Amino acid sequence: MPRQTPAQKRKIDKVMHEFKDGDLKSSSGETVKTRDQAIAIALSEAGASKKDD
Template identity: 65%
Template sequence: MHEFKHGELKSGRAGKGGKVKSRRQAIAIALEEAGTSKYESNRRNRRNLRRTEGKEAKGRTAQQEREGKSHVGARGKRESTRAMGGRDARKTTARGRKASRARTRKSDGHTRQELYAKARRRHIEGRSKMSKRQLENALGLR
């Protein structure tokens, strides 16, 4: 209600729907965030509550941001460490690149690019929008 009265409550995905003008809508949003909506399933309510608690813990609520309590340390988000001199981490480290490369390769040794090349040779439709797993399924490797 606090955010609604101050004109900070937004509707829609990522707040793209504009400001909420209705008190009823504001209450519905609050109930959903609190995980007590009667229109959502128990599973969805639990998920919404977890998400809200996570936001509060990380300082990402509108009120916390306004009060300047939204700083998240270098471990929580890729934000600067003291050693970096205040610059935000934009590039992954060598260790991060190595780990991601290891994740892309499996025991069969196919990368997404290799699977995409195979799919192109077989003229599989929609291949450009497929993930690695979807490419594997389309090629019959799974």
């Protein structure tokens, strides 16, 4: 995975805290129950999951 910018790290931290508090929702409105789902959402929102060319 490419290096993350400070803004991406803050976004990932924010999303993971939401998951730990039980407040993270998926796009369908369901509460996220697995850590793997939360990580995928965090990387997607931060734009860190995009491939660098």
